[in-house]
Amino acid sequence: xxxxxxxxxxxxxxxxxxxxxxxxxxxxxxxxxxxxxxxxxxxxxxxxxxxxxxxxxxxxxxxxxxxxxxxxxxxxxxxxxxxxxxxxxxxxxxxxxxxxxxxxxxxxxxxxxxxxxxxxxxxxxxxxxxxxxxxxxxxxxxxxxxxxxxxxxxxxxxxxxxxxxxxxxxxxxxxxxxxxxxxxxxxxxxxxxxxxxxxxxxxxxxxxxxxxxxxxxxxxxxxxxxxxxxxxxxxxxx
Amino acid sequence: xxxxxxxxxxxxxxxxxxxxxxxxxxxxxxxxxxxxxxxxxxxxxxxxxxxxxxxxxxxxxxxxxxxxxxxxxxxxxxxxxxxxxxxxxxxxxxxxxxxxxxxxxxxxxxxxxxxxxxxxxxxxxxxxxxxxxxxxxxxxxxxxxxxxxxxxxxxxxxxxxxxxxxxxxxxxxxxxxxxxxxxxxxxxxxxxxxxxxxxxxxxxxxxxxxxxxxxxxxxxxxxxxxxxxxxxxxxxxx
Numbered sequence: 001x002x003x004x005x006x007x008x009x010x011x012x013x014x015x016x017x018x019x020x021x022x023x024x025x026x027x028x029x030x031x032x033x034x035x036x037x038x039x040x041x042x043x044x045x046x047x048x049x050x051x052x053x054x055x056x057x058x059x060x061x062x063x064x065x066x067x068x069x070x071x072x073x074x075x076x077x078x079x080x081x082x083x084x085x086x087x088x089x090x091x092x093x094x095x096x097x098x099x100x101x102x103x104x105x106x107x108x109x110x111x112x113x114x115x116x117x118x119x120x121x122x123x124x125x126x127x128x129x130x131x132x133x134x135x136x137x138x139x140x141x142x143x144x145x146x147x148x149x150x151x152x153x154x155x156x157x158x159x160x161x162x163x164x165x166x167x168x169x170x171x172x173x174x175x176x177x178x179x180x181x182x183x184x185x186x187x188x189x190x191x192x193x194x195x196x197x198x199x200x201x202x203x204x205x206x207x208x209x210x211x212x213x214x215x216x217x218x219x220x221x222x223x224x225x226x227x228x229x230x231x232x233x234x235x236x237x238x
Numbered sequence: 239x240x241x242x243x244x245x246x247x248x249x250x251x252x253x254x255x256x257x258x259x260x261x262x263x264x265x266x267x268x269x270x271x272x273x274x275x276x277x278x279x280x281x282x283x284x285x286x287x288x289x290x291x292x293x294x295x296x297x298x299x300x301x302x303x304x305x306x307x308x309x310x311x312x313x314x315x316x317x318x319x320x321x322x323x324x325x326x327x328x329x330x331x332x333x334x335x336x337x338x339x340x341x342x343x344x345x346x347x348x349x350x351x352x353x354x355x356x357x358x359x360x361x362x363x364x365x366x367x368x369x370x371x372x373x374x375x376x377x378x379x380x381x382x383x384x385x386x387x388x389x390x391x392x393x394x395x396x397x398x399x400x401x402x403x404x405x406x407x408x409x410x411x412x413x414x415x416x417x418x419x420x421x422x423x424x425x426x427x428x429x430x431x432x433x434x435x436x437x438x439x440x441x442x443x444x445x446x447x448x449x450x451x452x453x454x455x456x457x458x459x460x461x462x463x464x465x466x467x468x469x470x471x472x473x474x475x476x
Contacts, residue, residue: 013387132403147414151414153414161269176385176437177389180391
């Protein structure tokens, strides 16, 4: 199995993802929100790039079953129903709803993947289920969303965990970046708090009062949900 | 000291390098060629992006003291005096000469750095001298040239060695990518043959008959030359 990694969203190029099976990783927090909300009964996410686009889409739908969700600068957007804290996506709020979703990094990546074969969402929360899904697929491009068009170590170490797990199940061909991330991950034996203690985005979230979100998002394998993008919507994979 | 890393040449953006002190790293082999040739008495390199541009510049100079140098697809370009094998840049060939130089990756990076404060050339060969030069500078952006617009682990591990060495001399503030490369480097205790054994570009060079070049380029601290870009030319730093 061929494994490539794209280091951050703005490094996506059409030739890197065309007809490839892609996993989009935005650990803090878009991926974790999607896994959590779909597990709690949300129908689908509609990822959009801008706040204006989100508001326009909500008007078009004119539907009580729509929620406006997302963040800018880590914080809930004015007038939106939900921000980017996964634990606020509770069953009572999201069950049966379609969520129009815009974030600074994760949804930017998603909207550049129209030529991919399949697009899944990866996080620590659903890693085991994600790896299981790739047992029958022959290639993967792991897209680390990053932060503000830069490399973010939380996403990279999630990609590394995927590589670490899948290579115990099947033969892999690793790109240079895949090898590098895996070695970094192994250096601290996959100990996430140790690996990520000086990570920029993680510490920004903590400073902004989202320490509980960070702790939540770094849990491994608490969900069997694998979100998949189909026709521009993120839904539970079959 | 603030340390940032750019993972490959096409990821250079003006905002990332403007007024910053930059080190361009193309271990295999442009950086190693420049260090070696300047140590052997070459006057200067003039880096250009295309083969045509190199030939045009040679015509303009119309000078016996000019050599055309560089590679495409790892091999010497038709009609050029020298390829990209550092050990062919012997004193007898390069002393007193100005070298018009075009390579697939390293010279592409150099021509995007016009807004940087200072631009140095880094390799394993001159690492100690390079680190010494940064003792008095307060920031650095390490530009890994990469291979064909992708991340290349040889350049990344050279960046990691710089970080490993400089942080023993002064206090550093590391970006997420800097931390990641350093951890990968430390995983194998800086053992380059072990770290790089599955590296794409290194193995391509070996397959193309350049195994001796690889062995040469992975030697640490055999030269005190720090090449610096001044007015579009690469010369020995004062």
